[in-house]
Amino acid sequence: MTDQLIKLPKAQWTFDDNKIYARRDATSEYRWYEVGFHIPGNYRRDSPLGFADDRVSLIHDALLAEQEGIEVAYGPFAIDAEDEPLFVDRWVRLLAKAITGDLRAPTTFPVNWNELF
16 A cells, blocks of 8 residues: 655645555455545644554544544545556646646545546
8 A cells, every 4th residue: 555645735634645455345356446535634643544654444444434533535446457547647637736836625525526627
């Protein structure tokens, strides 16, 4: 799993973006997924969710909507195989908006991607 913590300077929350190699159920194949979490500003945490800081249970609980204070912001989206071009396009567009200063905070969770583009 890879992990990125993204803090927007004027926002009252943090995004935690994760790439997870998993299967959605016992009968499916393992695939790469991207899932993002919304972390309110009053939730004290300085490191990303992930294996590195032994917080796998937080990810699990958030996906099950059982973690107070952390919720799924987007995903999980498959990002490998036939879904890779969509993943790359989404991040290229987000980075382009960030570079030009046009990246804005979403107004709802889960994130409505059409609202951001």
